[in-house]
Amino acid sequence: MDNNNERIKGVIFDWAGTVIDYGCFAPMHAFLESFDKAGVPITNREAREPMGMLKWDHIQAILQMDRVRGQWIDKYGTEPVKEDIDRLYSDFESTLMESLKAYTDPIPGALETISLLREAGIVIGSTTGYTKGMMDVIVPEARRKGYSPDFMIASDEVKAGRPYPYMIFRNMTELGIFPPASVMKVGDTVSDIYEGKNAGVWTVAIISGSSELGLTQSEVEMMDAGALKARMDETRKSFEKAGADFIINSISQLPAVIKELELSGLARELR
Numbered sequence: 001m002d003n004n005n006e007r008i009k010g011v012i013f014d015w016a017g018t019v020i021d022y023g024c025f026a027p028m029h030a031f032l033e034s035f036d037k038a039g040v041p042i043t044n045r046e047a048r049e050p051m052g053m054l055k056w057d058h059i060q061a062i063l064q065m066d067r068v069r070g071q072w073i074d075k076y077g078t079e080p081v082k083e084d085i086d087r088l089y090s091d092f093e094s095t096l097m098e099s100l101k102a103y104t105d106p107i108p109g110a111l112e113t114i115s116l117l118r119e120a121g122i123v124i125g126s127t128t129g130y131t132k133g134m135m136d137v138i139v140p141e142a143r144r145k146g147y148s149p150d151f152m153i154a155s156d157e158v159k160a161g162r163p164y165p166y167m168i169f170r171n172m173t174e175l176g177i178f179p180p181a182s183v184m185k186v187g188d189t190v191s192d193i194y195e196g197k198n199a200g201v202w203t204v205a206i207i208s209g210s211s212e213l214g215l216t217q218s219e220v221e222m223m224d225a226g227a228l229k230a231r232m233d234e235t236r237k238s239f240e241k242a243g244a245d246f247i248i249n250s251i252s253q254l255p256a257v258i259k260e261l262e263l264s265g266l267a268r269e270l271r
Helices: 026-037 044-049 057-064 064-077 082-101 110-120 134-146 166-173 190-199 217-222 225-242 251-264
Strands: 010-013 123-126 183-187 202-206 246-248
Touching: 010 166, 010 251, 026 044, 026 057, 026 082, 057 064, 057 082, 082 134, 110 123, 110 251, 123 166, 166 183, 166 190, 183 251, 190 202, 190 225, 202 251, 225 246, 246 251
Parallel strands: 010 123, 010 183, 183 202, 202 246
Antiparallel strands: none
């Protein structure tokens, strides 16, 4: 086998909660507001649970939750249908588009980490639960702040978004990275991990700054050490249950994970 297959050639990052937007807060208030407007308020946890999916699918997933579905039936006397999801999505999208620019700051350590990967000859791809229209707002702002992957694709530019692997396959095609064992998917949600596993690539989940952890940077800095550890342990368990190959506290630990993987020879295993 070509020894070149024993190294990681490409890393495909998620966007919000992974590289930008610490805690992935841009979509949160939009989800909460759209359901409030519909008269069926949802909790932060309910809003976050499907995070990483195409946003229309995300709203559908919320409506399928037992408590939310029950509240909807109590209010409207009928099961939620496609037209209801369409209306909720329209409200969500208009609210989100107004605020996206404000949620494009790089997560601490992200730019430095990506620079190190590029110095090692690794190409940088990306996938997202956002639509192309949303990314048209985000990409120029992120570029201005120092982040621009070698390739990006939005969830509505493929046949189906996460957990399907099609965005990763497009990255691999456009960036010319193969086999799957030489590719790594890095994200902050369970959907990211499922996406990577379905594509047959290595998966890395990040705890700090993640949607799964659901805390702002200031909340993390001010939280009691014991309480923070408990929250991080709970997040780690979610990623373990999803089957992540590696779970790291911070994006800054990613180069060490890649080095460990390459030195172990595991990258040669075409899973």
